[in-house]
Each structure stands twice: as structure tokens, then as C-alpha cells.
Amino acid sequence: MPVTPESQDLLQVRDLSCRRDGRRLFAGLSFALGAGAALQIEGANGAGKTTLLRTLIGSAGDFDGRILWGGSPFPQSLPQLRESLLFIGHRAGVRAGLTPLENLVWYGAGRDDALRALEQVDLFGFEDTLCQELSAGQSRRVALARLYLPQAPRLWILDEPLAALDVAGVSSLQGQMAVHLSRSGSILFTSHQPVALAGLQRIDLAEYAVDEFADEVGGAYAFG
Numbered sequence: 504m505p506v507t508p509e510s511q512d513l514l515q516v517r518d519l520s521c522r523r524d525g526r527r528l529f530a531g532l533s534f535a536l537g538a539g540a541a542l543q544i545e546g547a548n549g550a551g552k553t554t555l556l557r558t559l560i561g562s563a564g565d566f567d568g569r570i571l572w573g574g575s576p577f578p579q580s581l582p583q584l585r586e587s588l589l590f591i592g593h594r595a596g597v598r599a600g601l602t603p604l605e606n607l608v609w610y611g612a613g614r615d616d617a618l619r620a621l622e623q624v625d626l627f628g629f630e631d632t633l634c635q636e637l638s639a640g641q642s643r644r645v646a647l648a649r650l651y652l653p654q655a656p657r658l659w660i661l662d663e664p665l666a667a668l669d670v671a672g673v674s675s676l677q678g679q680m681a682v683h684l685s686r687s688g689s690i691l692f693t694s695h696q697p698v699a700l701a702g703l704q705r706i707d708l709a710e711y712a713v714d715e716f717a718d719e720v721g722g723a724y725a726f727g
């Protein structure tokens with residue numbers, strides 16, 4: 504079944520448990536994401552937010568539970584998912600040796616669309632500057648400019664999109680997220696900051712944290 508924004512639940516996660524280097528980070532996580540919906544993943548540093556996003560897009564494989572994209576089981580759904588997906592991770596995928604304009608064109612944008620997007624993220628005048636000469640916030644804006652392109656995919660998965668942005672940048676991004684939702688797009692993102700979006704769902708990974716030591720002690724008592 505193709506991954507389409509018309510799917511009732513674009514993503515369904517059931518009883519998910521993720522590990523990193525063999526250590527369980529969280530367990531028992533279930534949620535759904537539909538078209539026109541946004542979900543914020545919260546949690547302390549190291550809680551497993553990035554691991555969760557990477558697991559959902561098939562970049563991390565140490566998990567138990569069910570992941571269904573557009574109703575199709577994982578990992579068969581991944582090729583279709585990737586056609587619908589715009590993932591912006593911590594490193595943001597900005598090529599330092601290219602200009603902001605060249606970065607967007609590299610991602611397939613036309614020159615005029617790219618210039619308009621750069622203007623919307625307030626990088627007018629910096630389009631031909633090498634990204635290695637930009638500030639952290641400006642570099643983040645280059646990555647986020649992809650969200651302002653007319654051909655932006657329906658599903659956005661964003662790891663800390665607000666990091667390094669100033670107040671105006673946060674406000675602009677929240678506005679663009681709202682526009683995306685109004686067009687039946689879907690957004691799954693992590694953030695330590697509150698985000699103002701109508702109908703936003705939130706999940707705190709702390710509620711699903713696993714205390715491996717407690718499990719071991721419990722096991723020892725159970726079998727002792």
C-alpha cells in the first residue's frame with residue numbers, strides 16, 4: 504500500500520522498544536500520526552529521541568515492536584516512505600563547501616524557487632556565500648529552507664528543527680509548519696522547546712524510559 508497523505512494513519516507505532524549499543528532506551532511506545540497532524544517528541548538529553556526518529560526511517564535497526572507506514576509493515580514500506588519523506592537531522596545535510604543556493608539546487612530545487620525559499624528564511628543577500636562562512640543559525644536556516652520549497656514532501660521528520668534559531672526564526676518556522684498541516688501534510692519532530700501549533704500532540708519519552716538495572720534486580724528476585 505503506498506504511503507499517501509490520504510491514509511487515515513500515515514504512521515502507526517505499536518509497543519516499540521529501541522536499543523542503542525544493546526542498551527534499551529525506552530519500551531512500550533505506541534502512537535499514530537495521521538494526515539494533517541503534528542507530533543512532538545520530548546525527552547531529556549540521551550532519552551532516545553534521535554534514535555526513535557532514525558528507527559522510524561530505517562536508519563537504526565535495533566528495535567522490537569511494530570512500525571506501519573501507510574498501513575504497510577516495516578521494512579517493506581521504506582522505499583515508498585522515502586519518496587514522501589523530508590528528513591532534517593541534527594547535522595542538517597548542509598554542504599559547507601556550497602552556497603545556500605547551490606545546496607537547495609543540489610536537493611532538486613529550481614533556482615527561482617530556491618531564491619524565494621532563502622528569502623523566506625531571511626537569507627536574502629547570503630544566497631551566494633559559502634555555507635562554511637555562515638553562523639550556526641544561518642546554516643540551520645539553509646537546511647530549513649527546504650521546507651519552504653513548493654515541492655516539499657508531505658511528511659516532515661525533523662530532529663530539533665528549532666535549535667539555533669532566533670525568535671523570528673522560530674516564529675517563521677512555526678508558521679510554515681502550520682501551513683504544511685493545513686495542506687494535509689504531517690510532521691513528526693523533536694524539540695526541547697514549546698512549539699505553538701494548533702492540535703499538536705506530544706509524547707514525553709521519559710514516560711517510556713527503561714531502567715535496565717531495575718529490570719535485572721526484578722529478574723533476580725523473580726527467579727531467586
Ligand SMILES: Nc1ncnc2c1ncn2[C@@H]1O[C@H](COP(=O)(O)OP(=O)(O)OP(=O)(O)O)[C@@H](O)[C@H]1O
Pocket residue numbers: 523524528546547548549550551552553554555
Ligand atoms: N554516537 C553514539 N554512539 C553510541 N551511543 C550513542 C551515540 N549517540 C547516542 N548514543 C546513546 O544513545 C542514547 C540515546 O541517544 P539519542 O541521540 O537518541 O538521544 P536524544 O534524546 O536525541 O538526546 P539529545 O536531546 O541530547 O539530542 C544516549 O543515551 C547515548 O547513550
